[in-house]
Amino acid sequence: MAESLGSRMVSRSSVYVTAPWGHTDQEDFYNAIIVAEDPSWDRWAWLDFVQRCERNAERVRQRHWGPRTLDVDIVSCSDAGEQLTSSDPNLTLPHPRAHQRAFVLVPWLEAEPAATLLGVPLSEHLDALPEGERAGVRRLCDQTEWFV
Template identity: 55%
Template sequence: MTQVVLSIGSNVGDSLAHLRSVTDDLGPRVRAVSKVYMSAPWGGIEQQDFLNAIVVADDPERGPYEWLEFAREREANAERVREVRWGPRSLDVDIVVCRSDAGQDVVGTDPQLLLPHPRAHERAFVLLPWLDVEPDATLAVGTDARRVDDWLATLSAEERSGVRATDMTPVSAEERRE
């Protein structure tokens, strides 16, 4: 079995529906889902705010590349267009961490799949929702492994304050009834 921590975000179209499409497609593989956070765009491109969440899922049939395929398929289904780096997007699905059967974080150096995500420790919109679902989580950046709340503390007040919790959930009403 592999477990994955996915960061999902959207700021084009029905953003909440785009986020919910990921949890809907994961179905029973979902282990935990954060609430939805609203965040200022990251990367300096003028655009509307994002909705972001973290999803923890596991699947005995998926390794890191199968999770990457899952992420890319969800983005394609949402008609994501990659025109501008850090630009607006209907759906962004990033693998933050992938864990092996033994609970060890997988390290990937393939440019198509860098693991753990190389900039997750710099993004409050990843760290804050992650703490919702895994308060004791750790994240390694090279040889520097720290608790996620410690990484969050290294970010500027401006970065942290640009991420606000909402009352929304990326789980559809149908999934909540099950």
């Protein structure tokens, strides 16, 4: 995925490992954030792109929050510097509960330290989470060592 973004990719995080969420009877999750930008793409173009990436990876998902080959989420989307909000069932923005999930915030903060979510710096959202949840996000490899 990072490769297919080409010059649209602004930055990316390291890869992090976390215990499974939802159904815990599965392998650990691998999490990373890619920050991308293309003023000619709207949120629907980004959604189409990430869904194509999932199809190309032959995504298999047997159950909600269950194991899958790849899960790409659009956490936040901006237009002319303004963070978009949407309650459309096909694309809710920002991603629901992103501000409550260390496995989203830790890699995102690495990739985009000045980012905000819902008008609040990511670091403040992260500081509000229980220490155990933050400590459960472990770095596997840095951003120069992976391509998706």
